[in-house]
Amino acid sequence: MPLNRDNVSAIAHLARLKVPEEDLDSLAGELNNILGWVEQLDEVDTDGVAPMTSVVATEYARRADNVDDGGIAEDVLANAPDRMDGFFAVPKVVE
Amino acid sequence: MAELLKGQTGEWELVIGLEVHAQIVAKAKLFSGASTEFGAEPNQQVSLVDAGMPGMLPVLNDEAVRQAVRTGLALNAKINLHSIFARKNFFYPDMPQGYQISQYELPVVGEGEIEIDLPDDAVKNVRVERLHIEQDAGKSIHDQHPAKSMIDLNRSGVALMEIVSHPDMRSAEEAAAYVTKLRAILRYVGSCDGNMQEGSMRCDANVSVRRPGDELGTRCEIKNLNSIRFLRQAIDFEAARQIDVIEEGGTITQETRLYDSDKGETRSMRSKEDAHDYRYFPDPDLLPLDLDQAYVDALKAELPELPDAKKASLRRRTRPVAL
Amino acid sequence: MTDLRNLTLAQARDGMAAGDFTAVELTETFIEATGAVRDLNAYIVETADQARAMAAASDARRAQGQVGAMDGIPVAIKDLFCTKGVQATAGSHILEGFVPPYESTVTQNLWDAGAVMLGKTNLDEFAMGSSNMTSYFGPVANPWKRKGDDAVLVPGGSSGGSAAVVAARAALGATGTDTGGSIRQPGAFTGIVGMKPTYGRCSRWGIIAFASSLDQAGPMTHTVRDSAIMLGAMAGHDPKDSTSMKLDVPDFEAALTGDIRGLRIGIPKEYVMDGMPAEIDALWKTGIDWMRQAGAEIVDISLPHTKYALPTYYIVAPAEASSNLARYDGVRYGLRVDGDTMQDMYENTRGAGFGAEVKRRILIGTYVLSAGYYDAYYLKAQKVRARIAGDFNDAWEKVDAILTPTTPSAAFAQGDKMDDPIAMYLNDIFTVPASLAGLPGISVPAGLSAEGLPLGLQVIGRPYDEETLFRVAGVLEDAAGFDAKPDLSGLGG
Numbered sequence: 001m002p003l004n005r006d007n008v009s010a011i012a013h014l015a016r017l018k019v020p021e022e023d024l025d026s027l028a029g030e031l032n033n034i035l036g037w038v039e040q041l042d043e044v045d046t047d048g049v050a051p052m053t054s055v056v057a058t059e060y061a062r063r064a065d066n067v068d069d070g071g072i073a074e075d076v077l078a079n080a081p082d083r084m085d086g087f088f089a090v091p092k093v094v095e
Numbered sequence: 096m097a098e099l100l101k102g103q104t105g106e107w108e109l110v111i112g113l114e115v116h117a118q119i120v121a122k123a124k125l126f127s128g129a130s131t132e133f134g135a136e137p138n139q140q141v142s143l144v145d146a147g148m149p150g151m152l153p154v155l156n157d158e159a160v161r162q163a164v165r166t167g168l169a170l171n172a173k174i175n176l177h178s179i180f181a182r183k184n185f186f187y188p189d190m191p192q193g194y195q196i197s198q199y200e201l202p203v204v205g206e207g208e209i210e211i212d213l214p215d216d217a218v219k220n221v222r223v224e225r226l227h228i229e230q231d232a233g234k235s236i237h238d239q240h241p242a243k244s245m246i247d248l249n250r251s252g253v254a255l256m257e258i259v260s261h262p263d264m265r266s267a268e269e270a271a272a273y274v275t276k277l278r279a280i281l282r283y284v285g286s287c288d289g290n291m292q293e294g295s296m297r298c299d300a301n302v303s304v305r306r307p308g309d310e311l312g313t314r315c316e317i318k319n320l321n322s323i324r325f326l327r328q329a330i331d332f333e334a335a336r337q338i339d340v341i342e343e344g345g346t347i348t349q350e351t352r353l354y355d356s357d358k359g360e361t362r363s364m365r366s367k368e369d370a371h372d373y374r375y376f377p378d379p380d381l382l383p384l385d386l387d388q389a390y391v392d393a394l395k396a397e398l399p400e401l402p403d404a405k406k407a408s409l410r411r412r413t414r415p416v417a418l
Numbered sequence: 419m420t421d422l423r424n425l426t427l428a429q430a431r432d433g434m435a436a437g438d439f440t441a442v443e444l445t446e447t448f449i450e451a452t453g454a455v456r457d458l459n460a461y462i463v464e465t466a467d468q469a470r471a472m473a474a475a476s477d478a479r480r481a482q483g484q485v486g487a488m489d490g491i492p493v494a495i496k497d498l499f500c501t502k503g504v505q506a507t508a509g510s511h512i513l514e515g516f517v518p519p520y521e522s523t524v525t526q527n528l529w530d531a532g533a534v535m536l537g538k539t540n541l542d543e544f545a546m547g548s549s550n551m552t553s554y555f556g557p558v559a560n561p562w563k564r565k566g567d568d569a570v571l572v573p574g575g576s577s578g579g580s581a582a583v584v585a586a587r588a589a590l591g592a593t594g595t596d597t598g599g600s601i602r603q604p605g606a607f608t609g610i611v612g613m614k615p616t617y618g619r620c621s622r623w624g625i626i627a628f629a630s631s632l633d634q635a636g637p638m639t640h641t642v643r644d645s646a647i648m649l650g651a652m653a654g655h656d657p658k659d660s661t662s663m664k665l666d667v668p669d670f671e672a673a674l675t676g677d678i679r680g681l682r683i684g685i686p687k688e689y690v691m692d693g694m695p696a697e698i699d700a701l702w703k704t705g706i707d708w709m710r711q712a713g714a715e716i717v718d719i720s721l722p723h724t725k726y727a728l729p730t731y732y733i734v735a736p737a738e739a740s741s742n743l744a745r746y747d748g749v750r751y752g753l754r755v756d757g758d759t760m761q762d763m764y765e766n767t768r769g770a771g772f773g774a775e776v777k778r779r780i781l782i783g784t785y786v787l788s789a790g791y792y793d794a795y796y797l798k799a800q801k802v803r804a805r806i807a808g809d810f811n812d813a814w815e816k817v818d819a820i821l822t823p824t825t826p827s828a829a830f831a832q833g834d835k836m837d838d839p840i841a842m843y844l845n846d847i848f849t850v851p852a853s854l855a856g857l858p859g860i861s862v863p864a865g866l867s868a869e870g871l872p873l874g875l876q877v878i879g880r881p882y883d884e885e886t887l888f889r890v891a892g893v894l895e896d897a898a899g900f901d902a903k904p905d906l907s908g909l910g911g
Binding site for chain 1 (some may be wrong): 454515516517518520582617618631632657660661662663664716723725726729730732733740744747748749750751752753754756757758759760761762764765767768769770772775777778782784785788795797798799800801802803804807817839840854856857
């Protein structure tokens with residue numbers, strides 16, 4: 001079922017992207033084109049095929065339980081658009 | 096059989112499932128080398144990975160895996176030799192990556208069981224659905240500034256075990272007994288210090304009510320209960336609230352609620368109003384977690400004697416004397 | 419002294435070793451060249467002061483007899499790599515002004531080998547594109563033009579700035595990243611060698627992520643030898659990247675024996691595309707002849723799921739990107755556009771900070787992962803991806819390397835294909851399958867189109883067998899004898 005402007009608006013909200021009202025219809029058209037094009041994958045028989053979840057055939061990397069990082073608050077905060085008393089500051093969140 | 100609750104229109108059965116978040120005892124975080132110590136200055140125990148800086152990548156702390164497996168063994172649970180880390184995508188200012196690395200379809204620990212102790216030496220088995228490893232979020236502080244929230248990422252990336260029960264509990268007492276027993280097991284194993292005040296153990300309660308024998312009712316999730324007393328109070332309040340709503344002709348909507356311990360009530364969390372669509376998918380930055388049976392067997396062999404085994408062996412040892 | 423700008427990386431290395439010129443002299447030449455090609459808009463940030471300091475340090479090391487594999491070689495860095503203390507933007511408004519306090523593993527490896535940084539090159543926003551048209555910092559011009567036509571052409575993308583500075587002889591090499599063809603396609607469009615190693619060969623730590631299961635760094639250079647030298651300096655296991663392969667880095671340059679006698683070269687029949695220009699097909703046939711004449715055995719092979727690679731890629735890559743780009747939220751770094759509530763701040767920041775193509779892909783990626791659609795789109799695509807990788811595994815039973823065209827056309831004009839995303843995506847039709855399978859691939863300039871534009875041939879290799887890949891590419895390069903150069907006389911200072 002093709003996406004309509006309300007679907008696009010809902011997806012944009014999920015992705016926290018502000019999309020101007022007037023762009024919703026054209027975006028719906030573009031997304032529908034792309035989704036229509038990728039639907040050709042339905043032709044491929046994938047019964048019994050395991051999804052490819054990793055490209056590298058090696059064992060998982062582990063780190064030992066050592067404290068060897070942190071203590072760099074200035075580096076962490078240096079690029080902050082708004083900071084206060086060692087915290088990042090954001091518009092008030094209502095819980 | 097647990098007691099039923101009396102409403103205006105008849106009897107109600109309370110159904111509770113619990114999700115316990117237990118901080119894993121480890122020096123460093125789940126995917127970085129920053130310290131997990133409690134009480135540091137803001138953003139001092141944060142690596143560039145924990146801050147979600149561009150291009151940063153997670154590397155798994157082996158100790159978190161070891162402790163999760165040991166805990167699973169203590170819960171007599173199935174250890175999954177193949178498990179997967181997945182991304183749970185949602186936006187929150189104290190969650191720097193824009194997703195939480197967790198486990199979804201394939202958790203490291205599967206079905207287990209906890210025997211809980213009830214009054215008069217009664218016991219009951221509560222089934223554990225799963226245990227998985229995940230990252231903690233940072234902390235948002237809302238009361239320091241009139242228009243702003245403050246974000247401290249010291250907790251961001253701390254290793255947690257989420258232990259999910261089946262909805263097997265039927266009263267606040269049973270829920271309290273479950274958490275008490277689980278905490279004792281975690282402390283015996285040494286995988287979590289069980290300190291609820293400092294937040295190293297927190298509890299979410301899924302609460303619903305139904306007429307005895309009916310299908311499960313719609314549940315509400317009460318978030319972040321940080322003491323057993325609050326857990327009991329929150330469940331009792333929530334059960335009464337739901338019964339009132341239904342008996343007055345209303346319906347329960349599935350939602351996330353917060354327990355306000357000052358007012359002794361639960362309320363809807365506005366920040367969680369969005370319909371959740373977490374878009375879980377396997378984290379492409381991490382390889383599947385593949386363990387071998389010998390590793391699990393070795394951990395099993397080293398496990399300390401657990402509370403129930405101890406009690407049982409104590410019973411065995413003391414029985415001849417009692418006779 | 420010969421014009422140092424016209425040297426290859428290997429020649430510059432050997433020239434410094436012979437004492438013909440110093441790293442400082444070489445670097446000054448390329449700083450000057452950087453200024454001379456500024457009209458290309460290939461750099462987002464130039465780091466001349468840093469380059470001079472690094473060159474001086476290189477000369478000092480040489481005086482002590484401590485010389486790395488790339489000592490004194492001026493290179494450009496795609497602005498997707500974080501380099502400490504220098505703005506990193508990924509070509510996006512949302513990261514404008516972000517100065518990373520850390521150095522990516524690959525660039526650190528290059529500096530450890532003695533290389534000198536000229537600057538950060540322009541790219542498609544978050545590496546999403548095949549034209550360099552989606553950069554917030556404006557498009558990059560291809561130094562090449564069609565015969566008798568002054569239209570400005572694209573250098574390809576997403577590593578368009580890196581390709582342009584190498585092609586314009588304003589750097590001896592440049593780093594690129596390749597997710598679906600972002601090194602190889604611009605390499606082909608600008609007449610240089612673009613190489614994507616096996617997934618896991620180069621660390622991704624400190625490279626701004628686009629699609630984590632596909633992104634790989636690689637070298638962009640004048641010659642195959644240069645490529646081998648530069649990859650050797652970039653590659654290596656990194657304990658900070660869980661997907662980095664625990665393998666030693668071989669001496670890639672030593673693999674360039676010039677001898678491919680007895681090697682089996684696969685020619686996949688599915689890479690013959692409807693509507694493919696005759697000159698691309700002709701070049702491919704010529705390449706096959708060169709391989710045969712060099713003593714290789716030509717083997718017809720089938721990669722039956724090739725046609726599904728692009729649609730698979732355009733599910734998997736946006737899905738990963740939608741999650742990877744969630745961290746650009748205005749809280750900790752980069753752009754913030756205020757709002758009354760946290761939600762407004764998020765939406766305003768991300769709405770203003772991302773460009774149209776990035777938004778399009780975030781929306782697609784969000785949708786294909788969302789409840790109710792995951793199985794039909796994302797899971798299905800990952801299964802088809804397994805089939806595509808399986809096709810290559812079957813092929814490796816029969817052949818040692820695969821030869822294909824790199825792109826279905828030569829460089830196109832700025833502004834072309836912009837209104838049709840799928841037409842733009844088709845640029846990567848020959849490069850995406852190897853990306854999905856994690857395989858190494860290299861584009862070698864092999865001839866000119868009728869309009870006088872460079873065309874490339876691609877060699878695809880077995881996983882972690884970059885040595886064979888370089889060996890075949892070296893023979894291809896010798897046979898092609900590509901020595902055409904873009905006319906740089908029209909560029910202002």
